[in-house]
Amino acid sequence: MAERLDRRGFLRLGGMATLAAAGLGAACGSGSEGSKSGSTAGSPKKTTTLRIAQWSHFVPAYDAWFDGEYVKRWGEEHDVEVVVDHVPLVEVAGRADAEVATQRGHDIFGFSAPPPAYEDSVIDHREMIEEVVARIGPMTPLVERSVLNPKTGKYFGFPDYWSPNTVHYRSDLWAKVGRMPDTWEDLLRVGPALKGMGNPLGIGFSEDFDANVSLLALMHAYGASIQDEAGNLTINRPATVEAVKMGTAIYQAGMTNEVLAWDAASNNRFLAGGKGSLILNPVSALRAVEKQDPELAKQVTLAPVPSGPSGRLGAHSVMGAYVIWKFSKVQTIAKQFLVDLAVNYREAFVRSESYNIPAFPGAVRDLDTLLASDATAQPPDKYGFLAEAGQWSTNLGHPGHTNAVTNDVYNQFLVPRMFAAAARGVMTPEEAVKAAEAQITPIFDKWRERGKI
DSSP states (O other): OOOOHHHHHHHHHHTEEOOOTTTTTHHHHHHOOOOOEEOOTTOOOOEEEEEEEEEOOSSSHHHIIIIIHHHHHHHHTTTTEEEEEEEEGGHHHHHHHHHHTTOOSEEEEEEEOGGGGGGGGOOOOOOHHHHHHHHOOOOHHHHHHHHHEETEEEOOOOOEOOOOEEEEEEEEEEETTTTTBHHHOOOOOOOHHHHHHOOEEEEEESHHHHHHHHHHHHHHHHHHBBOTSEEEEESHHHHHHHHHHHHHHHHHHHOOGGGOOOOTTTTHHHTTTOSSEEEEOOEEEEEEEHOOOOHHHEEEEOOOOOOOBBBOEEEOEEEEEEEETTTTTOOOHHHHHHHHOOOOOHHHHTTTTTOOSSGGGGTTHHHHHHHHHHHHHSSTTTTTTGGGGGGGEEETTTTSSOOHHHHHHHHHHHHHHHHHHHHHSSSSSSHHHHHHHHHHHHHHHHHHTTTOO
């Protein structure tokens, strides 16, 4: 059971699994302070150790439950020591690369988005997915398209949840301008008035993950996409130019240049500080405001992403996707852990404060009721619309499957770069779209040569 890895990579201190200063320390450090969970002091030594790496959740209460309750309970029931290491979101890819390169580290690795680029380094998760489907029903379609490579037939990830991207808007401020943010045209029309009130719109045009999904929603609303259903490059089309023109117009009318340099927390601070009149973000932004400023939270309303000429279709924000590395020596145990988590996901959903929409809806059969009667929200049904989020959300590879190409485009922030070039006036919308096509074409060529699309 990989005892050599255990001795070299980890030290047992006070019964807690703590990373050694050398060896795997650089590849498996966790959390902003290197936090981790494992067996408690005084517990009898388990015969098997299961190591899990996952990103630090945007809702801290979820990690507290997962580490402090769930994995301990599961470990006791299965006579397994479960060690969880939390990785800051910006370090996830680097840590995963290091583990693949050294062929050692964790047994299960959790990503914040499906990881098709690692397909050759992970097991096929089909058997696990088929077991869960047989027990509780199918995945949400956008999730299915996010973890299956139709070219190879392999499930390169095992999803447990997804998070829709949503509009957070100040209903008190929008009431003053007499309009609600239902369409992108609405944002354009009232942007100047809100900005003039000192409460501009806040949609990132920066190299940030929120900017990625928000601007993809704008593209989809105009019928634009990175690829078509068959996986062919389609970004250089009139629909994309129209989307970039609208994005540029909204930026000029209702935003300030700070959105060009936003990081992952900027839009959250923008809303929580009382300045922002609107942001696009998963519900973790409102959850934070509910705790920090309950009176402000009462004025924040949630809504689906804006619609456009081609409809309303936002790219999902986060999607929790685990992989089991091929080098894991405890694959059977790792499979059982993930299957059990997915089948019994109701508690995970509740502890995530409605952030983790189950990838397999059958796991939370009273989802509608839970969302419509939230104990913190004012009014209690503020989160109720999320029950239908699958109808106005899609995967990152829409209208095709999420694949290694769309993953690279996402991670290199090529969509926000395209919009920002036009917003800054460095290029015309037509030039920005053409430049994006030139950047994305070799990515398609690379993955097509490798047989992944």
